[in-house]
Amino acid sequence: MRVIGTVGLPGSGKGEAANVAREEGVPVVTMGDVIRRECRDRGLDPAEHHGEIAKALREENGPDAIAARSLPLIEEYRRTNETVLVDGLRSQVEVERFEEAFGDEFSLVSIEAPFELRRERISDRGRDLGEDDGGEGLRARDERELGFGMGEAMEHADVRIENTDTLETFRKRIREILREETENESEPAPEKGEPSR
Numbered sequence: 001m002r003v004i005g006t007v008g009l010p011g012s013g014k015g016e017a018a019n020v021a022r023e024e025g026v027p028v029v030t031m032g033d034v035i036r037r038e039c040r041d042r043g044l045d046p047a048e049h050h051g052e053i054a055k056a057l058r059e060e061n062g063p064d065a066i067a068a069r070s071l072p073l074i075e076e077y078r079r080t081n082e083t084v085l086v087d088g089l090r091s092q093v094e095v096e097r098f099e100e101a102f103g104d105e106f107s108l109v110s111i112e113a114p115f116e117l118r119r120e121r122i123s124d125r126g127r128d129l130g131e132d133d134g135g136e137g138l139r140a141r142d143e144r145e146l147g148f149g150m151g152e153a154m155e156h157a158d159v160r161i162e163n164t165d166t167l168e169t170f171r172k173r174i175r176e177i178l179r180e181e182t183e184n185e186s187e188p189a190p191e192k193g194e195p196s197r
């Protein structure tokens with residue numbers, strides 16, 4: 001079983017990576033799913049209370065609260081699927097929570113693209129920037145994410161993808177990573193210290 005987490009600044013391509021996973025039959029757990037579930041558990045409508053509950057969860061249960069609550073969702077898929085993708089980790093604290101839970105079965109993929117390219121892509125996607133604000137909206141989101149500790153998480157990634165080429169090149173790279181993980185699963189590496197024959 002492999003748990004692959006993605007980390008990356010807004011507009012870097014995490015959503016596209018999740019789309020590729022779904023197309024490949026790999027289930028995707030998002031932090032948003034966790035928050036929606038928590039809203040329902042508290043009898044609240046996720047459409048109205050999403051932001052408030054995300055904040056409350058961290059305040060009540062610490063910075064790894066959302067990662068911790070995603071573990072049972074991942075465990076559910078673990079029974080039926082070799083690989084699960086976790087979309088959009090936010091901080092090194094969350095990375096450590098997954099490493100603790102899944103050990104070597106967890107790997108982190110950092111998806112990276114320069115500011116201007118992300119800005120263009122988000123503006124083509126038609127949300128987030130609103131009126132032409134010279135990228136200030138995105139700059140503020142970047143700073144907020146980096147403030148949660150995303151930079152440190154990105155530095156600890158096992159795989160780094162520069163998403164600066166075409167969308168098809170990026171999608172192909174994601175497919176390779178998903179398939180690699182599955183192949184590694186079926187052919188375990190020899191034990192450390194044991195000579196390979």
Ligand SMILES: Nc1ncnc2c1ncn2[C@@H]1O[C@H](COP(=O)(O)OP(=O)(O)OP(=O)(O)O)[C@@H](O)[C@H]1O
Nearest residue numbers: 010011012013014015016121122125165166167170
């Ligand atoms: N290599 C690429 N070439 C062209 N467009 C791309 C490429 N990679 C991603 N995109 C597009 O850029 C936009 C942003 O990508 P995506 O939504 O995957 O980012 P994200 O990391 O999920 O962002 P957010 O955190 O804001 O949700 C999307 O419309 C996506 O289709």
